[in-house]
Amino acid sequence: MVHRDDPHGPLRSIVIVGGGIAGWMAAAQLARQLESVAITVVESPDDQAGVLNEATTPAIRAGLRGLGITEQEVIAACQGSVRLGTEFVDWRSPGRRFFHPFGHYGMASRGVAFHHYWRKLRAAGRELPLAELCLASAMARYDRFMPPSDRPEQDLLAFDWGLHLEAGLFARVLMRRATAQGVVQVDAAVSQVRVERGLVRAVDTSCGRTIAGDLFLDCTGPRALLLGRALETAFEDWSNLLPCDRVVTIPCARTGPLHPYTRSTARPAGWQWRIPLRHRIGNGLVYASRHLSDDAAAAALTGWLEGEPLAEPQLLRVRAGRRSRAWVGNCVALGAAAGFLEPLEWTGLALVQSGIERLVSLLPDRMSAPALADEYNRLTALEQERVRDFLLLHYAANARHGEAFWDERRDTALPPLLAHKLRLFRARGHLVRHDGEVFGDSSWLSLYAGLGVEAAAHDPLADHFSVEDIEAAVTRMKASIADAMALAEPHETVLARMTRD
Numbered sequence: 398m399v400h401r402d403d404p405h406g407p408l409r410s411i412v413i414v415g416g417g418i419a420g421w422m423a424a425a426q427l428a429r430q431l432e433s434v435a436i437t438v439v440e441s442p443d444d445q446a447g448v449l450n451e452a453t454t455p456a457i458r459a460g461l462r463g464l465g466i467t468e469q470e471v472i473a474a475c476q477g478s479v480r481l482g483t484e485f486v487d488w489r490s491p492g493r494r495f496f497h498p499f500g501h502y503g504m505a506s507r508g509v510a511f512h513h514y515w516r517k518l519r520a521a522g523r524e525l526p527l528a529e530l531c532l533a534s535a536m537a538r539y540d541r542f543m544p545p546s547d548r549p550e551q552d553l554l555a556f557d558w559g560l561h562l563e564a565g566l567f568a569r570v571l572m573r574r575a576t577a578q579g580v581v582q583v584d585a586a587v588s589q590v591r592v593e594r595g596l597v598r599a600v601d602t603s604c605g606r607t608i609a610g611d612l613f614l615d616c617t618g619p620r621a622l623l624l625g626r627a628l629e630t631a632f633e634d635w636s637n638l639l640p641c642d643r644v645v646t647i648p649c650a651r652t653g654p655l656h657p658y659t660r661s662t663a664r665p666a667g668w669q670w671r672i673p674l675r676h677r678i679g680n681g682l683v684y685a686s687r688h689l690s691d692d693a694a695a696a697a698l699t700g701w702l703e704g705e706p707l708a709e710p711q712l713l714r715v716r717a718g719r720r721s722r723a724w725v726g727n728c729v730a731l732g733a734a735a736g737f738l739e740p741l742e743w744t745g746l747a748l749v750q751s752g753i754e755r756l757v758s759l760l761p762d763r764m765s766a767p768a769l770a771d772e773y774n775r776l777t778a779l780e781q782e783r784v785r786d787f788l789l790l791h792y793a794a795n796a797r798h799g800e801a802f803w804d805e806r807r808d809t810a811l812p813p814l815l816a817h818k819l820r821l822f823r824a825r826g827h828l829v830r831h832d833g834e835v836f837g838d839s840s841w842l843s844l845y846a847g848l849g850v851e852a853a854a855h856d857p858l859a860d861h862f863s864v865e866d867i868e869a870a871v872t873r874m875k876a877s878i879a880d881a882m883a884l885a886e887p888h889e890t891v892l893a894r895m896t897r898d
Contacts, residue, residue: 405762408434408611414587414600414623415616416440418450418564419732419749421571423614425464426753428578431760437608438575439600441586450564451672451679452480452659452743454835455499455557460750464574468560473896474570475562476674479657479888481537483742485847487663490796495847496658497742500533500556501839503874509858512842514867516826516855521864525871527846532556532878537658541885553874554881559743561659561672561679583608587617590627596726596765597623611763615730619737624720624730631721638789638809639717641667641739645694646681646711650704657888661741663795665689666802669701670740675892677707683739688802715739717785723777724770729756736781741788744835751780779833786815787836787844793819794848819850826852 411427413420416438424438458468471477482498489495503511511530518525528534533556536542542558549555576582585602592598599609600623615623624630636642651673660671667684682698689697695710719736723729731752738744755776759769793811797803811819814831821827822845828838844850862870 405764407762408760409763410435410437410610411612411614412436412600412608412610413438413614413616415618415734416568416572416582417616417618417732418568418571418746419734420614420616421568421575422460422746422749423616423731423753423756424575424580425571425578426460426757428575428580429464430757435581436575436579437581437583437610438572439583439585439587439602439608441584441603450567450740450743450745451674452561452670452740453559454742454744454747455559456747456750457559458557460746464571466570466574469895471560471562471567471570472892475560475566476676477560477562478655478673478675478892479542480559480561480659481533481542481556481657483659483661484537485661485663485791487797488661488668488791488795489848490798495843496528496534496537497840497843497847498528498531498533498537498556499558500531501552502527502842503530503871504551504553506870507858507861509856509861510828510838512828512846513826513856513859514862514870516852517859518864518867518871520855523864523868527843530871530874530878532881533558535878535882536885537656539882539885540654540656540888541882542657542888542891543881543885551877553877558657561674563674587622590623592627595628597627597728611727612761612765613728615728615734616732618733619715621720621730621734623728624723624725624734628725628728630725632716633718633721635717635719635785638785638812639739639792640685640687640805641683641717642715643686643689643691643694644681644683644713644715644739645691645698646679646713647695647698647702647709648677648679648707649702650707651676651678652704655889655892659743663797663803664697665800666694668741669698671703675896678703681740683741685802719778719781722770722774723752724773726770727761727765729773735777738781738784738788741791742784742836744784747835748780748784752777776833779831780835782812782814783831783833784835786812786818787840789815790819790841790844791848794844794850796849822850822852824852825854825856 484496486494545556585604587600589601597613599607601607662669666688670681672679723735732749759773761769792806795803818829
């Protein structure tokens, strides 16, 4: 039997400093799995300044299922819509666009990935847009959607989907779920963090309460109030690789179709996002202040809006990078408190979710054994670096010549693993997967193809089939996609049914 005061005993209390999506997602998940642990969320509006979470990757849906929340519930409560991927406009060069879908391209055969057959066709002079062999891309193009099959008849028809949602409303959905499970909310700012021998012992709050705990989660956004300020954990700066250090946001009225995808448009000093919600469009400009002033950025974004502005421009100062350790002592940082990567592929919530899952799998007792923290930090660093490298590829392969910002991005030396990936793909179309990868082969392929990264050769095993054989197979694949598309409905029709039921 473990004595109740045994320092090696199980956790009795968890204090989450900072609410928002990261804090309340952690609270809801931990309350569901740790029924005997008291969980308190100390939330101040200032903690979430600079948090950008209005689009998600498909991973969010598994997280919602783990909380007993349906996608339909979130879409109805958060003015949400479907996200099949991202359309990239002008990234390769002005006037060019491509789509990064949450789906597969073509079908492998005899152990050879489809893109090698595609490369063989192109080498023979048969041009075939890769997007024509992806169901998710086809639905996005025609603003249609249907739920994916759990057991698709062919790999060709497999796809996934994420969500667009209003972040504040989503945080409230999570808060209601957490408090219904016994999580205590303290609406106050933290005035002091009490640290003793490298451990957080308690936080003093503006409402006069001192809240002690066994384990603390830092969800205070880029300020990293516990991990950064109180525990003085170093920040590893990646701004030499990802130099965009400003974000200006302006919501506007929606004037066009409700597309089931995010749009990212390259601009002279950065890029602009467009996120379609049912009641408005979310717009943001991510840019490097060395190349564009804040006033000029706000004016430019205002001029690019498709509808009437619904609020004044909001400016955020950001810095790409991560804390050298996400878990120090008895404190674990989640979300932007652990690190910031621009929302180019909207991985913020996926990283929060994987951080929570990692914490649960390595859950400490009251002593917080260093070995657990070391493993957590190793896995977290791998994941952050893999996402960083995927974002870097967007910039490094651009062909926007004559623009200082984009010329610099092409000339920036790449991290060794990303450079290795590029060399292998250019040599023979080989797709490399390292530990900690967040994006799969299809995602990397969509960027290589969309940005014009060419392979010098295809897998020689693809020569088992003639060009004519491959063309016949492609014709059958297109017919399968057309048959599936006949079952898809207009995006707005699907959303109307979800929000009506």
